[in-house]
Amino acid sequence: MKILIIGSKGMLGQACVKHFSKSHKVSVFNDRYSLETRECFTKSLSEFDIDLTIHCVGKIPQVNSNEVDLFQINSAMTMDLVNVMDANNIPFIYPSTDCVFNGHGPNNYYSKDHFQDCNNSYGVSKLIGEKIVLGSNNGYVVRVSIIGPDIRPSARGLWNWVNNWPIGCMIDGYINHTWNGITTLQWCKEIEKLFILGNPDRRLYQLGTKKNISKYHLIKLIATKLGKENIINEVSTAQNVNRSLFADYDVQEIEKQIDEIMVNKDLV
Template structure:
């Protein structure tokens, strides 16, 4: 029998995908609408600890586009994961989502062993949240993600799909990226849970990723995967940004991931479950 999984942030861009794929993969999902206000004893923390879930997945995160108050960034991105790691039972395991924005982005090819160097409020808040990797029952996945939002959103893919198709869209040729889709993140989670269930050692910090592309190319791949007719104009931004990570685990090419996400979002559950890495992980 598959273990239960508590998903914090199940209505967000990542969380709704994680919850759905876990359920499709045979896990029992536990969610809550309880809130976190910045205290270790808050209802969300208590709900996770008191549940019978063996695994807790923290998909809650605050992005700078949604917040003008630095306090909100540090509460959601730093305090929450730390309070979860401190409060969970010894038999519970925490998975926490981090991002490439922990690095400044002035050169790219950041190794997992490097010390994060971002000095903006968002980047620092995410750096602090990664501290949970020092708990024996926690895993951090550091990677940038693209995905679909419920009811709109501020992510790159949601922004692109919301643009009128009769107007050109600009894509930066000097902003570089090598992240994954939200669906691929969820697939990695299933693999990691199955490995832990099989007795494999925990990986405290990892950087799954794919090939390096610029944002112009990424928008072109969005257009292809989701069948839009946007005209995409290549432009240069100032400054150039390269937050690409050296992957500790190389996933499928991003074009394949986006095509899988598009099929899965339109109801083809087998698009995710039937792919080789996940099929191999599910024993």
């Protein structure tokens, strides 16, 4: 299959290129997008001969993105991408996030039927992107929180944050922030199963592990696998945060997912 990865330099894009290149023809598209360059951007995009597009570009609040950046990339860029893919009848995958929910709703898991009650600009910008994709002819939304290694020195993801801890420093981990996401490698494997080896039977997928864990236990698990010996303190915030998603089907537990990344040394 001929797959186009839009945004191959970020955490998810890196994983997609490495995973799908093993058995598919992968092209990458990293042109910068802005409202001023959108016409040139979409024209260049239309020239690819592809069977599937994966949109790995996304602005996150951890990278000091302002509101204009968030909505321009997560919403406006998505709309232009969808229009190109619809015009060429190419399936389009939009990675979304558990942050479309505010984390203060159900006691356990958010289902697809729950109202998307995000209360920050990042969540709203991703939610708008979801609506755009679900309103298209060929778009699919895969909603899940992801973690994974990132080769960029400036990377701000959870995995890299843990990996970059100085020896001996003490770290705080939230015991009342709950999570059931997956790794970037597992994300790629699920996309392969759903969209390449199989035929997607819905427009919105929610993925996640059956069992959720606290952010404290998550960073402790990553630290152990990376050989970090820092002291991790159990701390709590005033309000619990739980964005765990009710998944469409079970995936393997997070510890096994992390072990698979550690075996694939080229990913670490």
